[in-house]
Amino acid sequence: MPAASIPVTVLTGFLGAGKTTLLNQLLRCPELRDTAVLINEFGEEGLDHLLVERLDEDTVLLNAGCLCCTVRGDILRALDGLAARAAAGRPIRRVVIETTGLADPAPILQTLMAEPRLLRSFRLDCVLTMVDAVNGDATLDAQPEAVKQAAVADRLVLTKADLVAAPAVAALEARLRALNPGAPLHRAVLGGIGPDILLSAGPYDPAAKAPEVAAWPDAEAWATAQAHHLGHHHHHDINRHDARIQSFCLSFDEPLPLEGLASWLEMLVATRGDALLRVKGLLNLAGEDQPVVLHAVQHVFHLPARLAAWPAGHDRRSRLVFILRDLPRQVVEDGLAAFIAAARGAPVAI
Numbered sequence: 001m002p003a004a005s006i007p008v009t010v011l012t013g014f015l016g017a018g019k020t021t022l023l024n025q026l027l028r029c030p031e032l033r034d035t036a037v038l039i040n041e042f043g044e045e046g047l048d049h050l051l052v053e054r055l056d057e058d059t060v061l062l063n064a065g066c067l068c069c070t071v072r073g074d075i076l077r078a079l080d081g082l083a084a085r086a087a088a089g090r091p092i093r094r095v096v097i098e099t100t101g102l103a104d105p106a107p108i109l110q111t112l113m114a115e116p117r118l119l120r121s122f123r124l125d126c127v128l129t130m131v132d133a134v135n136g137d138a139t140l141d142a143q144p145e146a147v148k149q150a151a152v153a154d155r156l157v158l159t160k161a162d163l164v165a166a167p168a169v170a171a172l173e174a175r176l177r178a179l180n181p182g183a184p185l186h187r188a189v190l191g192g193i194g195p196d197i198l199l200s201a202g203p204y205d206p207a208a209k210a211p212e213v214a215a216w217p218d219a220e221a222w223a224t225a226q227a228h229h230l231g232h233h234h235h236h237d238i239n240r241h242d243a244r245i246q247s248f249c250l251s252f253d254e255p256l257p258l259e260g261l262a263s264w265l266e267m268l269v270a271t272r273g274d275a276l277l278r279v280k281g282l283l284n285l286a287g288e289d290q291p292v293v294l295h296a297v298q299h300v301f302h303l304p305a306r307l308a309a310w311p312a313g314h315d316r317r318s319r320l321v322f323i324l325r326d327l328p329r330q331v332v333e334d335g336l337a338a339f340i341a342a343a344r345g346a347p348v349a350i
């Protein structure tokens with residue numbers, strides 16, 4: 001491993017756990033200047049690249065998709081590009097890869113630990129896994145990738161403890177400690193944690209993990225070799241995520257009435273919160289100059305936030321990204337259209 005290799009942090013955690021919130025806070029710290037960021041989102045069209053506040057030439061978007069070979073190819077290409085820029089004198093002191101919330105982290109770890117040309121310039125430093133105190137317990141029960149994310153972590157960060165009673169937080173922390181006894185467990189409310197969470201973590205040591213966890217990246221290498229051998233490498237591996245999960249983005253040219261949108265979302269969260277893995281919106285609301293960001297995570301509808309301005313270079317259409325389990329797109333489109341039409345016929349209150 002060359003002494004000058006650039007440390008890479010993998011930032012993971014289930015949908016809506018608070019990864020982008022933490023990243024935005026960390027990227028403001030002077031200690032983390034010269035950090036490049038790779039963002040991978042699930043679905044055809046994501047919004048994270050618009051919600052990460054520092055968007056510059058060192059922020060790279062990976063093609064949306066599950067973590068099959070296609071996305072791994074993107075990671076390789078993106079890291080090659082960063083290595084070339086570092087060699088040409090650009091100060092890149094660290095890389096953070098924000099994975100999709102549905103990502104099984106093993107393919108990324110395997111790529112980072114075993115790809116010879118990456119090892120010349122980069123070293124896997126730390127896997128930081130965020131767990132949401134509101135949904136964490138249910139998510140660990142239902143989603144095997146969330147268990148993997150927590151089990152491979154070097155550091156665990158529990159978020160949203162401000163929304164949950166202390167005994168439930170303590171029970172979830174006990175579960176996480178049992179799942180990954182070696183990883184220090186921190187808490188962060190709205191991304192409030194210092195840069196040391198990244199700076200003092202690495203290097204990643206698979207030998208320190210439970211034996212079956214340490215074996216995951218190798219199992220991954222074997223599976224990849226098989227897939228290539230079988231010529232499957234351009235297909236999504238549906239086992240990487242549940243085939244019942246789908247993602248899509250709806251966009252709207254005209255400003256939306258907050259009233260109709262909010263009543264529809266409240267209804268959806270109340271009746272189908274189980275199906276609503278994630279909703280993210282960047283919205284142009286009628287009567288508002290600033291864009292409004294909206295987040296729902298399963299049964300939790302977070303307080304909408306205003307951004308200071310529209311992201312540079314992007315039009316002002318509203319976009320709503322959905323990640324749903326067992327809820328057809330048509331049901332969502334029809335319900336939303338009906339609520340919007342009803343609200344447009346009525347006076348809009350902001």
Ligand SMILES: Nc1nc2c(ncn2[C@@H]2O[C@H](COP(=O)(O)OP(=O)(O)OP(=O)(O)O)[C@@H](O)[C@H]2O)c(=O)[nH]1
Nearest residue numbers: 015016017018019020021101159160189190295302
């Ligand atoms: N109350 C509270 N809300 C939080 C906390 N951390 C994050 N949130 C909110 O949770 C919502 C989702 O946060 P994000 O940072 O977008 O989550 P993410 O993990 O990047 O989401 P995906 O990229 O979809 O997986 C936002 O509305 C945040 O403001 C926290 O500690 N407390």
